Amino acid sequence: LAKTTQPISMDSYEGQEVNITCSHNNIATNDYITWYQQFPSQGPRFIIQGYKTKVTNEVASLFIPADRKSSTLSLPRVSLSDTAVYYCLVGDPLTGGGNKLTFGTGTQLKVEL
Amino acid sequence: NAGVTQTPKFQVLKTGQSMTLQCAQDMNHEYMSWYRQDPGMGLRLIHYSVGAGITDQGEVPNGYNVSRSTTEDFPLRLLSAAPSQTSVYFCASQGSNYGYTFGSGTRLTVV
Numbered sequence: 001l002a003k004t005t006q007p008i009s010m011d012s013y014e015g016q017e018v019n020i021t022c023s024h025n026n027i028a029t030n031d032y033i034t035w036y037q038q039f040p041s042q043g044p045r046f047i048i049q050g051y052k053t054k055v056t057n058e059v060a061s062l063f064i065p066a067d068r069k070s071s072t073l074s075l076p077r078v079s080l081s082d083t084a085v086y087y088c089l090v091g092d093p094l095t096g097g098g099n100k101l102t103f104g105t106g107t108q109l110k111v112e113l
Numbered sequence: 114n115a116g117v118t119q120t121p122k123f124q125v126l127k128t129g130q131s132m133t134l135q136c137a138q139d140m141n142h143e144y145m146s147w148y149r150q151d152p153g154m155g156l157r158l159i160h161y162s163v164g165a166g167i168t169d170q171g172e173v174p175n176g177y178n179v180s181r182s183t184t185e186d187f188p189l190r191l192l193s194a195a196p197s198q199t200s201v202y203f204c205a206s207q208g209s210n211y212g213y214t215f216g217s218g219t220r221l222t223v224v
Contacts, residue, residue, distance in 0.1 A: 034212060036213070041201075041218070042217060042218070043117075043203045043205070043215025043216055043217055043218055044156070044203075044205075044213070044215050045215070046212035046213060046214070049212055087155065087156075101146075101158075101213070102158065102172065103148070103155040103156035103157070104155050105153075105154060105155045106155055
């Protein structure tokens with residue numbers, strides 16, 4: 001399974017755009033990149049998933065360069081409620097890798113006024 | 114549609130006691146997993162299942178047993194609780210959209 005590296009913490013202010021980058025140098029051909037958000041005392045919540053280029057939904061955008069060795073989660077105009085831990089995961093959802101996703105320590109995002 | 118339901122939400126055990134953490138999902142997902150999360154740490158995979166009757170070990174399986182007799186249920190059993198098993202336990206299921214759905218967790222304290 002591809003190992004991921006992401007910053008331990010980030011600080012931002014309300015209204016700013018936040019970009020969290022994840023490195024995954026050993027990503028395999030069939031691997032997808034998935035991001036989760038976790039609030040204290042809650043289970044992680046799926047945010048976005050992608051394979052290549054750009055994916056956008058109502059919550060975030062995910063940018064994946066051509067070599068797929070990294071990815072960037074972009075949160076537009078963050079608010080205090082976006083304060084959470086964000087996890088980047090890499091795996092093949094159609095094989096065992098999809099069911100053995102390993103969560104690292106994630107990135108603690110703190111948004112202030 | 115309840116998603117993933119975990120019971121109980123809180124539990125205190127004495128060392129050596131046994132108990133079962135329940136997990137049920139109503140989304141007809143084939144894949145289910147159990148994770149534990151310790152303070153300030155990410156989630157670590159305990160056991161997982163790719164379908165009814167099929168289970169396998171994750172990263173930290175020692176001290177835990179699982180079974181999958183139905184698609185809906187995936188209980189986690191602690192045979193002889195130890196203080197090192199004090200943690201928050203999360204159950205998750207995965208559907209065809211590749212994303213995991215997590216339960217709200219069980220906070221377990223072993224004294």
